[in-house]
Amino acid sequence: MRRTSVAMTVAIEEALVQRLVRDDGQEDICLATYRPSTGLSRFSALIRAVVPPEPGDRLVHGNATVTADYILRGAEAAQEDKCGLVLLHSHPGASHWQTMSAPDRACEASYANLVREVTGLPLVGMTLATGDRSWSARHWDVGVGRAVHCTHSTNVRVIGGKFAVTWNDAVQPPPQPSTRQTRTVSAWGDRTQADLVRRRVLVVGAGSVGLDVFVRLAASGLCHLTVMDFDIVETHNLDRLIGAERRDARLRRPKVHVALREARKAATAARCNIKVSDRSICELEGLRLALDHDLIFSCVDRPWPRAVLNSLAYSDLIPVIDGGIAIDTFSGGEMRNATWRSHVVRPGRPCMSCNRQLDLGLVAPERQGLLDDPAYIQHAGESFRPINPNVAPLSVNVVASILAQYVSFSVAPAGFGDPGPLQYALSTHHLECREDSASPHCTTEVAEGVGDHRVCLTGLHKDAERTRQFxxxxxxxxxxxxxxxxxxxxxxxxxxxxxx
Ligand SMILES: [Zn+2]
Missing domain, CATH: 1.20.5 (Single alpha-helices involved in coiled-coils or other helix-helix interfaces)
Structure with a gap:
């Protein structure tokens, strides 16, 4: 069954709350537009803009009523911007995910056909429970005419300093914590645990960092995990891939196989649904699989996959937690320094290009296969080093830094969300909170919430195809x-x- 969801930035949420929460405590109504983001098994509505009501557009009398003129104006505005329409109303003082009353259902059903006719996309209905800022949503995407029905969404995701998710317990019930999770739950409580473990999380890259991150997420009780990597285990990986064995290298096992095996051993959820994918995020199928997820860890070092992940964090409102390590050596081979970085890539924070963690100029050469061409590498000099030194005792620091960003972003201890880009220099023992800001000319960040209208960065990935064929x-x-x-x-x- 196809799942549905809604996502928005905290800035859009703020604009909606201003429209829906009234000083007189009565219910109110407003319209907004959305762009679709279509994954393999999930359809998400990404809210783009509020369509403000004009005087007479809605009648407020305890319960609010919307006029057909406002709906038609909203649908036309949505259609002009290649968007769908969202009809929102508030439940003053309520909390948690809201079920629909008979009048709510009748109102949304009565406009569902008209809106789909004008915009070509299903009407999305949403309710704000003002007591605790919980959202609920449904997509009117089944049947036509009088037989029109809605699919209740799995969750509503708001992306800000804290990743705030409201869950529909009827579609995705909270799993019972197991005795193996007692210490984990005691760190942040039942409610946070019930939120974290229901998120669909994707780890892209099952190398020294990705494998470790994946296993620790399974150990913390997450129920829906996916790992994506097309690469295989080789002897020269064994000094960093904790859990990989010599027989894995001899059998040229896919790295995702090792990740699956180790995550199954570590998983503490009564039912942990672990998926593996041998696609690259640079392939269309890999990207569409990624769009089924709520949160992504970027554990890849090549420019092309990082560019794809950088783009979808803004275009599809799926936060990406990224990190990496650089080890410098003197010409004689001795160690000079090691630096590790971590950051949450999301609207409101600079993209990986603006915070200088991604050279977009290397994407085209990588797509042409030049990054493995010795002549090109020699010409590129310092800007690209195909073999970055890395050691197991230090790669664990990248894992720790990335997972600390994950906890800050998801749990917001004492109200503090993600800290922005962090960088640690080993030689001087200095932790720096970097002040990189977004660029006004950044084409990635302006494409916020465009969803399926995103710039296409995927294509044929020869390395992935060659490795899979074997x-x-x-x-x-x-x-x-x-x-x-x-x-x-x-x-x-x-x-x-x-x-x-
Ligand atoms: Zn940028």
Whole structure:
């Protein structure tokens, strides 16, 4: 079944709250426009702008009533901006996700056909519970005429310093915390745990950082996790991929296989739904899978995948938590310094290009395969180093820094949300909170909430295709050996579960 969701920035939320919360405590109504963001299994409405009411557009008499003229004007404004229409009203003093009263349902159903006819997109209905600023939403996307029905959304996501998600318990019930999570729950309480564990989280890249992040998310009780990487384990990865074994390198196992195995061992949720994908985020299928998620961890170092993630954090309002490490050496090979960075990429914060963590000029050469061309690398000099030194004792600091950003952004301890870009220099033991600001000329940040109208950065990824194909006699025999090894691993996991 297709899931639906709504996302907005905290700036849009503020504008809506100003329209919907009245000094006299009565209910109110307003309209807004949205752009669609279509994933493989989720359709999200990204709220773009408020369509303010004019005098006489709605009647406020305890309950509020909207006029057909306002709906028609809103639908025409939406259609001109290639948007859908959102009809919002408030429930004064209420809290949590709201169910619909019979008059609410009748009102939205009566305009659903007209709005879809004008805009070509389903009407989205939303309710603000003013008691605790909870949102609820439904998409009028089933049937036509008198048989029109709505799909209740899974959640509503507001992206600001804190990532605030309201959940529809009827569609996505909160799982019961297990005894294995007692210490985790005691850190931030039941309500926060029930929020965190329901989020669909994607980790892009299952290398030294991504693998560790993925396993720790599973250990903290998350129920819906996906890891994406097309690469395989090789002997030279074994000094950093904690959990990967020599047989994984011998069998040329996909890195996502190791991530799946280790996350299953660590998972504390009674039911942890772990998905793996051997796509690249640079491929259309990889991007569409990413659009099914609420939060993404960027654990890749190449410019092209980072550019795709940088773009979708703004265009599709899915926050991306990114980090990396650079180790400098002297010409003689001795260590000079190590620097690790972490930041949440989201509207309101500078993008990875503006905070100088991504050189967009390297995306085109990467797409042309030049970043693996020795002549190009020599010419590019310092701006691109294909083999970055990295060591297991330091990569864990990137993991820690990224996960601390995740906790600040998701939990906001004492009301403080994400701290902005952080950078630590190992040689001088100096932690810096960087003041990088957004650029007025940044094309990534202005494309906020454009959804399916985003600039297309995906394409054919030759490396990913080549790694997945792995054909011929050698490929066939390795696949057979992997199959036998999988069976042995399956029996071991089963025996371990029996032991529990
Ligand atoms: Zn920017």
């Amino acid at each position: 054909t011929g006699a050698v490929g066939a025999s390795v696949r057979l050996l992997r199959l036998i090894d999988d069976r042995i691993e399956g029996v071991t996991t089963w025996l371990n579960l029996l032991g529990d």
